[in-house]
Amino acid sequence: MTTGAGVDEQRTVAEAVAAARPPYEPLAGRTALITGGSRGLGREIAIAFAAAGADVALVSRKREACEALAGEIAAATGRRVTAHAAHVGDWDRLGTLLDEVAEELGEVDVLVNNAGIAPLYPSLDEVTEDLFDKVIAVNLKGPFRLMAAAGRRMAARDGGVILNISSIASSRPTAADLPYAAAKAALNTLTAGFAQEYGPTVRVNTILAGPFFTDISKAWDMDAFGAMAEEWPAQRGGDPSEITGAALYLCGPAASYTTGALLAVDGGRLAAP
Template sequence: MTTTVERSVASARSGAAAGQPLAGRRALVTGGSRGLGREIAIAFAAAGADVAVASRKKDACEDLAAELAAATGRRVSAHAAHVGDWDRLDPLLDEIEQELGPLDVLVNNAGMAPLYDSLDTVSEALFDKVFAVNVKGPFRLMAAAGRRMAGRDGGVVLNVSSMGSKRPTAADLPYTAAKSALNTLTAGFAQEYGPSVRVNTILAGPFATDISRSWDPATVAAMAREWPARRVGDPAEIVGAALYLCGPHASYTTGALLAVDGGRLAAP
């Protein structure tokens, strides 16, 4: 029986450019056990990369790693890591180097956007947690991994931000403020570690991941009527942009923000 990972691998391979654009590369995907991170990890392995999957739940990482390794023949490692824990991140990079070798690609995908009743009810703990996962962790990983990459043959960093960073609302302000900060970090780290390390960001629109289960379908449908694509994205539709930005065809692309949002930013 064909598994969901095997179907995703086949789809990624059929949709990719000829050959394996990430052959021989080693990539870390944070928040890689579910949602957009899972799709990126699958696509990278299908494109020839060895992949380290990291998230807070190691068992979920291990399940994906075993299935993905079997489906692609690539080395796939699993790591428990909370990216908001600053002191965990350098040891995480050491672990990956020991298992797979030096990193060539870092994908900062882990994120969180907790709900709240109103802005005056946002607690300091919630605010700090949102910024720790969405800004502090990516900052430290980019600094540490970028320095290692620059000291070797270079590499690529891909940040997963949100179109909400360009269209903030009162309902998601701590999250969109954090993603706006991540956009700023993209420009700064592209300058710091260029030309050997490229740093880019995807501004992700609304995708039908597990998080979307809490959305009100009627509200989303009404909003989508204003978007050029007229719908929410399938998680696999993040793959093309991720492969491009992390692959050889984007050699002159760095410091860029690429919207993959069904035209949401183009809507009124």
């Protein structure tokens, strides 16, 4: 049966099931670079990617934290995992970082822009220029630089995948996180632009992360958070491991026709009143 000109005959259910079944290691043979990779969501993504067959470069400002985690992941998965010290707000360092990873693991096939900061401030009129610049540097300038440099290298080879970790704050900003929310909203815009620039061989997507119980959650008022979460479909915050399904999908072969997309992983927070 055909559904229109140029459309192949409909597959049988058996053929469809065989095509949909993911490979045992969907990221086998890939090299993934993950910023903010030593803790939080980055740590969980790094573990999941190595378990899925990827060699992984962990990046954060503190090499020691990356080295400790790299050793644990390598021992558990048998994959090559390297540690790299870099501040993602340092424009010039990011170019040498890609060379460094390529020398140790091979050219980057998967880039995950996960590093982010959302410092507290008393009020909007008390946000300092230094705080504002740091938020933009880590959440926007660094991802732009890495996407531009890594995307060009990917496009010149066999392609690759870029995944940005944004936030639902980009759609639901508050006075308490406005510089962060603005930077993440701009990151969403970069996703669409870079998908156009480096397609069709490079896919660029973004996860809009909701509230996860990472290190940052230690500063939350849990009573207030619990009352707020009751209004969401999931009625809770997320465990960091719950980010990995979406990350593996968007960076793996099952998402071959998905690019320029924003995927909310937020327990339904964006759907709530």
